[in-house]
Amino acid sequence: MNKQNIIDRFIKYVTIDTESDPNNPAFPSTEKQWDLAKILEQELIAIGMEDVELDKNCYLMATLPSNIDYEVPTIGFVAHIDTSPDYTGANVKPQIHENYDGEDIVLNKEQNIILSPSYFEDLLLYKGQTLITTDGTTLLGADDKAGVTEIVSAMEYLIQNPEIKHGKIRICFTPDEEVGKGAHKFDVDKFGAQWAYTMDGSQIGELEYENFNAAGAVITINGKIVHPGYAKGKMVNSMTIASQFINALPAKEVPEHTTGYEGFFHLHSIEGKVEQTILRYIIRDHDMDLFQKRKETMKSIVKKINEEIGSNAIQVEIKDQYFNMREKVEPVMYIVDIAEEVMKDLGITPLIKPIRGGTDGSQLSFKGLPCPNIFAGGHNFHGRYEYVPVESIMKASEVIVGIAEKITEKFK
Known part of the structure; x- marks a missing residue:
């Protein structure tokens, strides 16, 4: 994965305002979600994805065809394009901090807004890495534009490296996840995957199949x-x-x-x-x-x-x-085991724990698409102190590639 390409792609996405609205019954709840959806539609076509379709409800699906000569399960990867209405997502101005030194980060000097490891101790996990933060006046949008970045980047990587063997992969970017409607109009039959993974977790290593x-x-x-x-x-x-x-x-x-x-x-x-x-x-x-x-x-x-x-x-x-997707995932726990095995192969310590929240995957699991959740890498979602290590985005992209490759080994 090219680090600068990851940074550029992520910044392009987060600077597009896609805040959803819990008080609007329309679908999607805000017209501005179409802005990112249409950009992604063209980007997926440009990198070589097939069956790219943006439907009337702002769901964007696409296919990466199999490059092997035997049948394996079709798998999917899902992320959401909207950002939380809990804090403004307009005029996001990302700041890049290379080689983080473990000290306080001044987000906004004029307003004295500080991102400090004395309060957010997880920052110390990422000393020496490149962090992307807010300027203290908006959220960042790593929830879930980090997930979107990871899926697009992984698909691009697989297309550019055909020696990596994989079966058919389906991807989908959904609207309105933050207001609880992300899976409401998701067409599971059209998606056509046997199972999927949402790229919507937080800290590197998170792997979740239980939620509230x-x-x-x-x-x-x-x-x-x-x-x-x-x-x-x-x-x-x-x-x-x-x-x-x-x-x-x-x-x-x-x-x-x-x-x-x-x-x-x-x-x-x-x-x-x-x-x-x-x-x-x-x-x-x-x-x-x-x-x-x-x-x-x-x-x-x-x-x-x-x-x-x-x-x-x-x-x-x-x-x-x-509802808690555990009851739908436990009968097919091998889909969690595959992701855990890939993380270990990549030197990532899996953090298997319950989600203190929900993802599109919880509703999709009850609609017949078992869908555990994998880390996207961000921290402090829904507020001014949100940040994401670039290295975590890169690792999540590698996990997607690794899962695709692992399927061809497991089901040969």
Whole structure:
């Protein structure tokens, strides 16, 4: 893999704003996702991919034909083109830091924004490497444009090096993953792979086949506004009721106090006035029974508060989003074993652990396409401190090539 080509490709992708919108039911949720999709469409054609197709829903699929004379399983690689709405993805200005020395990185001198290993200790894993960071005012977009870079670069490498034997490979770039819709209109039959890998993990070596069960909850509290000077016995302050609900949930079962397999309730949005307050939560747990109990906990709190205030002022709507793909991957665990073996061949220590989140792969697994997740290399996603080591992008590309080659050995 050519390091400078990797850098140039990645920077080209991240400087295109593709932020998705959780509040827009359109598909894709933002028109600007088409900007990158169309560029990728032309790039895939240019490097020699076949069956390149950008469909009406902004899914981009393509084929690398087999170059062997016997049948092996068709495999796929998937990444998403949108970036998170949690932090702005407009006007991304990547900064390149060669031969990182292990010290603080000044992202933005004027605003005194510092990326420090004293807080983000994983930085020290990458001393001597080339880091790409933000300028402190946007996210970077390595989630998941690092994955896109890795797939395109690996396909280009295989095309340019036909002595590397591989079966048929399908790739797909999806929209709207960050708002939970990335697999909703994914045509598994058209994709035509027996299994796939999402390139959407974080630290080098990550290999994941378990993820959260996930739901979204909207709590609506209706109050009554009257003049505060004459409010006794009449005003109902929806924000006060909202605080009751928030405080009734387990205080330590939140993202900032949980790790590993521990689930949580996460309040990510509040819109409030006296007359109405809306709380938006996500609910997460790896264990299905605990996941169901979390949803019931929310409903029981709502019921109790309504009984206490003598009305139905507070209501909750809970919608499931995706489920733990473990049950769909475990029957075909050899697809995880292949990726693990390739990483070891490349000198990468596999980090097999549960995803504290979800990927397109979780939904795709339930649609009939088992789909473990492989590292893309970035850290501190969804915010100004996001960064990615170039060497991790290169290694992920090598893993893709290695898996393609390994399939021809395993199924000969």
